[in-house]
Amino acid sequence: MQVAGNDTLGHHSQVIIQYFFAGGDMSAKQKQDAGITHEGIFFAQEQLHEMHDQMLFIRRFEEKAGQMYGLKKIGGFCHLCNGQEAVCVGMQHAAEATDYMMTSYRDHGHILARGSDPTAVMAELLGRAGGVVKGKGGSMHMFDADKNFAGGNGIVGEQVPIGLGFGFSSWYKEDGRVTICIMGDGGINQGAVYESFNMAALWKLPIVFMVENNQYAMGTSLDRASAETQLFKRGISFKIPGMKIDGMDVLEFEKKMSEAIEHARSGKGPILVEAMTYRYRGHSMSDPATYRTREEVDEWRTGRDPIARLQAQMIEAGLATEDSFKQKDRDIKKEVAAIAKAAEAQPEPDAAELWTDIYTDPIEGAYPYPGKVG
Amino acid sequence: MSKITYREALNQAMAEEMSRDKNVFLMGEEVAEYNGAYKVSQGLLDKFGPKRVIDTPITELGFAGLGVGAAMTGLRPVIEFMTWNFAMLALDQIVNAAAKMKYMSGGQYSVPMVFRGAGGSAARVGAQHSQSLENWMANVPGLKVVMPSNPADAKGLLKASIRDNDTVVFIENEINYGDVGEVPDEEYIIPLGKADVKRAGSDVTIVAHSRMTGFALTAAKELAKEGIEAEIIDPRTIRPLDENTIITSVAKTNCAVVVEEGWRFAGIGAEISARIMERAFDDLDSPVIRVTGKDVPMPYAANLEALALPSVRDIVEAARTACGRA
Ligand SMILES: Cc1ncc(C[n+]2csc(CCOP(=O)(O)OP(=O)(O)O)c2C)c(N)n1
Ligand SMILES: [Mg+2]
Numbered sequence: 001m002q003v004a005g006n007d008t009l010g011h012h013s014q015v016i017i018q019y020f021f022a023g024g025d026m027s028a029k030q031k032q033d034a035g036i037t038h039e040g041i042f043f044a045q046e047q048l049h050e051m052h053d054q055m056l057f058i059r060r061f062e063e064k065a066g067q068m069y070g071l072k073k074i075g076g077f078c079h080l081c082n083g084q085e086a087v088c089v090g091m092q093h094a095a096e097a098t099d100y101m102m103t104s105y106r107d108h109g110h111i112l113a114r115g116s117d118p119t120a121v122m123a124e125l126l127g128r129a130g131g132v133v134k135g136k137g138g139s140m141h142m143f144d145a146d147k148n149f150a151g152g153n154g155i156v157g158e159q160v161p162i163g164l165g166f167g168f169s170s171w172y173k174e175d176g177r178v179t180i181c182i183m184g185d186g187g188i189n190q191g192a193v194y195e196s197f198n199m200a201a202l203w204k205l206p207i208v209f210m211v212e213n214n215q216y217a218m219g220t221s222l223d224r225a226s227a228e229t230q231l232f233k234r235g236i237s238f239k240i241p242g243m244k245i246d247g248m249d250v251l252e253f254e255k256k257m258s259e260a261i262e263h264a265r266s267g268k269g270p271i272l273v274e275a276m277t278y279r280y281r282g283h284s285m286s287d288p289a290t291y292r293t294r295e296e297v298d299e300w301r302t303g304r305d306p307i308a309r310l311q312a313q314m315i316e317a318g319l320a321t322e323d324s325f326k327q328k329d330r331d332i333k334k335e336v337a338a339i340a341k342a343a344e345a346q347p348e349p350d351a352a353e354l355w356t357d358i359y360t361d362p363i364e365g366a367y368p369y370p371g372k373v374g
Numbered sequence: 375m376s377k378i379t380y381r382e383a384l385n386q387a388m389a390e391e392m393s394r395d396k397n398v399f400l401m402g403e404e405v406a407e408y409n410g411a412y413k414v415s416q417g418l419l420d421k422f423g424p425k426r427v428i429d430t431p432i433t434e435l436g437f438a439g440l441g442v443g444a445a446m447t448g449l450r451p452v453i454e455f456m457t458w459n460f461a462m463l464a465l466d467q468i469v470n471a472a473a474k475m476k477y478m479s480g481g482q483y484s485v486p487m488v489f490r491g492a493g494g495s496a497a498r499v500g501a502q503h504s505q506s507l508e509n510w511m512a513n514v515p516g517l518k519v520v521m522p523s524n525p526a527d528a529k530g531l532l533k534a535s536i537r538d539n540d541t542v543v544f545i546e547n548e549i550n551y552g553d554v555g556e557v558p559d560e561e562y563i564i565p566l567g568k569a570d571v572k573r574a575g576s577d578v579t580i581v582a583h584s585r586m587t588g589f590a591l592t593a594a595k596e597l598a599k600e601g602i603e604a605e606i607i608d609p610r611t612i613r614p615l616d617e618n619t620i621i622t623s624v625a626k627t628n629c630a631v632v633v634e635e636g637w638r639f640a641g642i643g644a645e646i647s648a649r650i651m652e653r654a655f656d657d658l659d660s661p662v663i664r665v666t667g668k669d670v671p672m673p674y675a676a677n678l679e680a681l682a683l684p685s686v687r688d689i690v691e692a693a694r695t696a697c698g699r700a
Pocket of ligand 1: 104106154155156157183184185186187188212214216217218283
């Protein structure tokens with residue numbers, strides 16, 4: 001079990017870590033208590049706290065983004081992932097830092113969970129110079145090459161052939177990396193996805209195709225768009241095994257995702273994971289989401305919320321208290337507010353940035369040359 | 375110098391670059407075991423093995439995107455489209471992914487790859503297999519567009535394109551594949567963004583690329599009989615365009631004809647004419663004349679097909695008019 005290194009989102013208490021690693025002094029009983037065993041997999045409390053804090057951080061970050069959008073500080077399209085945090089976080093805990101990852105425009109939660117600097121992510125939303133992509137991408141186009149996070153793609157399904165290429169590269173270089181290629185329940189209907197499934201299976205590429213089934217593609221519910229609504233079966237005719245995972249349970253998701261990643265890494269070829277999840281907010285900021293009932297939203301929001309669920313498990317295991325979570329929430333809210341303030345204080349990109357990053361080798365003397373037109 | 379075909383020149387370029395850099399691989403339909411639909415990749419599978427010369431299913435969007443992703447990890451894919459007509463299925467990956475990835479990622483990811491294959495009109499294959507779409511590609515910032523007109527240029531330009539750190543759209547010409555030309559024996563590279571004056575002349579500037587360069591050279595011979603010396607410029611790289619060579623020529627000849635096989639509306643000729651107007655208006659004694667393909671889908675019947683394409687005669691007439699000797 002590998003814990004993705006994550007300084008910016010890790011808020012676990014030093015005290016707890018020391019207690020846990022004091023190992024030798026603890027009785028066998030105490031050792032067992034310092035964590036949760038989920039279906040045979042032991043999650044140390046240090047990791048549980050980290051997962052919890054990361055999910056809560058993403059939730060509060062997205063709420064802040066929603067607020068900033070309301071204040072017209074964030075422009076254009078802005079797709080929040082409230083409700084889907086367990087998928088973002090569980091996946092990162094299952095993956096290695098060297099594994100590749102790419103997704104659609106609903107990318108804030110994924111890049112945050114990947115460990116990118118949240119101030120840079122917020123700055124990107126605000127179109128600031130210190131944004132993860134220097135203010136050139138915005139909400140839909142977040143990239144962090146150092147973290148092997150390859151976007152942030154606004155064309156539905158486009159990242160899937162690109163992910164195929166990352167997987168191909170690992171096969172070509174034999175570098176042992178796995179590519180986790182994420183798409184939505186709407187995105188999985190693109191033809192490019194099946195072209196990619198076919199080649200990935202044909203060449204046994206190390207790819208986990210992961211569909212975030214949040215049940216809606218904009219206003220179109222799954223059953224109105226898909227002849228086969230069991231999306232994990234969509235790989236069958238390519239001989240790609242499928243797994244359906246509860247994406248509202250971070251421990252379950254981490255466990256199953258680890259198995260899927262292991263499958264891909266071991267040379268068995270691609271695997272398709274269907275993460276059952278739900279977005280609490282509208283598709284984007286302009287969507288009042290009138291196509292679904294309040295009851296349905298409540299059923300997921302109050303009945304299956306991934307953060308509340310982990311909190312209950314941790315309290316039951318004696319790893320935290322309601323008060324300690326409340327305190328944590330206050331701390332995270334403060335942190336997010338400070339991040340938003342710091343991001344907003346940044347300048348807009350320099351006007352000269354308009355013309356950079358178009359070519360690696362622009363050709364002097366030929367037309368058009370970036371920045372020299374006319 | 376050796377005399378080889380345009381097809382062999384392309385083959386040598388790939389073989390040399392694949393020998394030089396293990397990150398270069400060739401992928402496309404029928405490139406490996408079949409040795410290429412047009413035999414451009416003849417023998418490469420034997421030389422480099424199935425890991426570096428890869429047959430794909432018929433799945434243009436998918437393998438174009440594979441190339442983009444692989445390039446983002448530092449590999450140097452050469453993605454062959456059997457013809458550019460089929461690249462239309464892959465436009466999203468070329469235009470929305472390859473061309474924009476560097477910009478959208480704030481410079482973090484670049485896409486050093488080549489999309490190559492046969493473009494332009496073919497012979498008697500009808501509307502879907504016979505067209506010139508380079509203006510579509512040339513419109514997009516982030517792409518470079520290269521179109522060689524002879525074997526020597528084909529080899530030197532393809533080697534440069536494979537080494538280039540940006541995405542290069544390399545459009546070959548199906549009808550030119552069998553053309554024979556002199557090619558240097560020693561290794562050479564032709565830099566992108568440099569036009570070539572294929573024939574010097576002082577009376578009229580004719581700009582023509584790909585197969586039309588040959589047409590223009592033939593037209594120049596006709597014109598010479600009438601005492602008109604045409605200067606033939608092959609841009610070789612369509613984007614970015616070596617317009618200085620064109621402007622310098624127009625300053626000398628004071629008139630210009632721009633030839634392209636593709637459709638007239640918003641074509642390459644329109645762009646070049648506009649640039650001549652913008653930069654060399656005072657040098658012009660007469661309006662720039664465009665010779666283009668007719669504004670129709672390509673017909674099948676031999677007589678109609680001939681009518682749809684620019685002819686040597688069209689170029690001769692345009693040149694006479696341009697320099698006032700009609
Ligand atoms: C090719 C393409 N078609 C349409 C759109 C407009 N669009 C943006 S998001 C979206 C719905 C996608 O839903 P899904 O894949 O389920 O992802 P989710 O938004 O639920 O995360 C649509 C139709 C687009 N961006 N790209
Ligand atoms: Mg969806």
